[in-house]
Amino acid sequence: MEHIDPYLDRYVERARSGPCFICELVRNNPDYVHHVVFEDDDFIAFLDKYPTLLGKTIVAPKRHVEHVVSDLTEIEFQRLMAVVYRVASAVQASIPTERMYLLSLGSQQGNRHLHWHIAPLPPGVPYDQQQFHALMMEHGILKRTQEAMGNVAERIAERLRADSG
Numbered sequence: 001m002e003h004i005d006p007y008l009d010r011y012v013e014r015a016r017s018g019p020c021f022i023c024e025l026v027r028n029n030p031d032y033v034h035h036v037v038f039e040d041d042d043f044i045a046f047l048d049k050y051p052t053l054l055g056k057t058i059v060a061p062k063r064h065v066e067h068v069v070s071d072l073t074e075i076e077f078q079r080l081m082a083v084v085y086r087v088a089s090a091v092q093a094s095i096p097t098e099r100m101y102l103l104s105l106g107s108q109q110g111n112r113h114l115h116w117h118i119a120p121l122p123p124g125v126p127y128d129q130q131q132f133h134a135l136m137m138e139h140g141i142l143k144r145t146q147e148a149m150g151n152v153a154e155r156i157a158e159r160l161r162a163d164s165g
Contacts, residue, residue: 035153
């Protein structure tokens with residue numbers, strides 16, 4: 001893991017005052033490139049650019065929505081959760097996983113676009129380093145090359161294609 005204190009302040013500032021990173025990714029803004037593992041007309045799934053766990057993936061509606069209850073109908077929520085389930089299943093099949101964490105994070109103060117984190121906890125992590133501890137960037141992020149991240153993304157995407165065909 002790489003400690004990211006020098007980067008954390010810039011990350012927080014960009015999350016709070018920059019443009020919506022998911023909307024920019026959907027618009028193909030080159031400053032917001034991520035490794036996409038799934039995309040259809042309504043949803044996108046991509047590797048977290050600053051992962052604390054190998055294979056940490058984000059799933060979001062392409063349309064900018066901010067509130068899970070007031071911005072989505074029950075049917076839209078169910079469709080989103082079906083994508084989260086499919087992607088989480090592909091991540092679990094691609095990455096050694098003791099427990100799959102699924103969380104919707106963000107707030108009106110930063111990262112407003114509704115998104116779900118899929119975070120595979122690897123086997124053998126000591127209990128005091130699991131759960132929220134394993135997800136907190138303050139404890140460090142995984143240092144991976146773009147090539148390594150691309151390989152992980154391809155394994156997940158390949159599994160998604162195999163499972164849908």
